[in-house]
Amino acid sequence: MVPEVDKWGSKLLSFGSVWSLGLFLAAVSGAQTPERSLTRVVYEFAVAGLCGTQDREVVAGYHREVAAITARGGYDEETARQHRLRGWVEADEEWSNRGLGGNRAWCQSEGLAAARHFKAIARGQLAP
Numbered sequence: 001m002v003p004e005v006d007k008w009g010s011k012l013l014s015f016g017s018v019w020s021l022g023l024f025l026a027a028v029s030g031a032q033t034p035e036r037s038l039t040r041v042v043y044e045f046a047v048a049g050l051c052g053t054q055d056r057e058v059v060a061g062y063h064r065e066v067a068a069i070t071a072r073g074g075y076d077e078e079t080a081r082q083h084r085l086r087g088w089v090e091a092d093e094e095w096s097n098r099g100l101g102g103n104r105a106w107c108q109s110e111g112l113a114a115a116r117h118f119k120a121i122a123r124g125q126l127a128p
Contacts, residue, residue: 038069038080042087043094044114050095051103051111061118061128068128 045062048054070080098106120126 036065036069038066038073038075038083039087039090041065041069042084043091044110044117046088046091047094047106047110048114048118050091051107051115053107053111053115055115057122058115058118061121061123064121065118065128 041062045054045058048058048062066084073079075083094106095103117126121128
């Protein structure tokens with residue numbers, strides 16, 4: 001091997017390793033604190049309702065999370081209303097797009113996950 005080429009290759013390998021590590025750390029840190037939007041929270045609550053997984057705990061957790069996100073975001077009433085409407089419309093459109101039978105898998109994945117999420121908030125196991 002030519003020494004200059006070998007040296008250049010090892011520098012590229014080192015740079016690639018550092019770059020990959022940086023991407024990994026960015027992904028991990030981002031995964032720890034995902035920011036949930038008010039629209040997304042309302043969408044998930046609507047999905048839980050469409051899938052029949054709402055109960056008192058789900059409703060309580062939903063209200064806590066909506067209140068927390070609205071306060072953190074500093075939304076005025078109209079902006080909050082627009083987010084809520086968008087969430088309901090997105091859930092309704094997704095429900096319509098699923099077709100007969102397609103909703104079963106959706107409810108098993110998103111519907112149950114949303115219900116578990118809101119219940120965890122209601123039980124104090126998860127911060128809203």
